[in-house]
Amino acid sequence: GQQVMQIPQYQHVQEGEDFTTYCNSSTTLSNIQWYKQRPGGHPVFLIQLVKSGEVKKQKRLTFQFGEAKKNSSLHITATQTTDVGTYFCAGRAGGSYIPTFGRGTSLIVHP
Amino acid sequence: SAVISQKPSRDICQRGTSLTIQCQVDSQVTMMFWYRQQPGQSLTLIATANQGSEATYESGFVIDKFPISRPNLTFSTLTVSNMSPEDSSIYLCSGRLAGETQYFGPGTRLLVL
DSSP states (O other): OOEEEOOOOOOEETOOOOOOEEEESSEEEEEEEEEEEESSOOEEEEEEETTOOOEEEETTOOOEEOTTSSSEEEEEOOOGGGGOOOEEEEETTTOOSSOOEEEOOOEEEEO | OOOOOEESSSEOTTOOOOEEEEESSSSSSSSSEEEETTTSEEEEEEEOTTTTTOOOOOTOTTTSSEEEEETTTTTTEEEEEEEGGGGGGEEEEEEOOSSSEEEEEEOOOEOOO
């Protein structure tokens, strides 16, 4: 079945440093979504990428979808303590109506 | 967007008992799902709740253990039956609108003693 690998599992950064999490799928994806889960909270939708090579930005967050539509990344510039949480990617393969979630990357920002 | 509420928000249950979790969505979502999440872990899909028919379960999950109902477009229940300590987890309801954005409820934190 479809597998979605996400790395790293944890990332410690000093406030102001950049952060990147990577997501790789074993199959070509129709789309990929990113979610953020704050400690003690529930996943909150951030964005969806659909097109090959697509790049979207939300303030300090940059999302990319690979040309082959099998990988994606989330990059945060100049992290802040409010960025703390776990970031999940969720990829949906063609023919499936259900996305597969990666295991998430937990971001810890040290002030 | 959609706002999803769940109740109870948390519970402590005895081994062998059952707990029913309710999920209410404020919009008519196209699909509803139930997930389980261990602390610090990823989301594991239990089943897709189908309106007016039996839920579609993922591998490793069965109807006898996790009966699900969805009598209408905006409401669903998940029952965790004959609980054991291994069932201790966070159970999340999720609804999807057209366009595939998924919204999650706040979760039900279950501890089985």
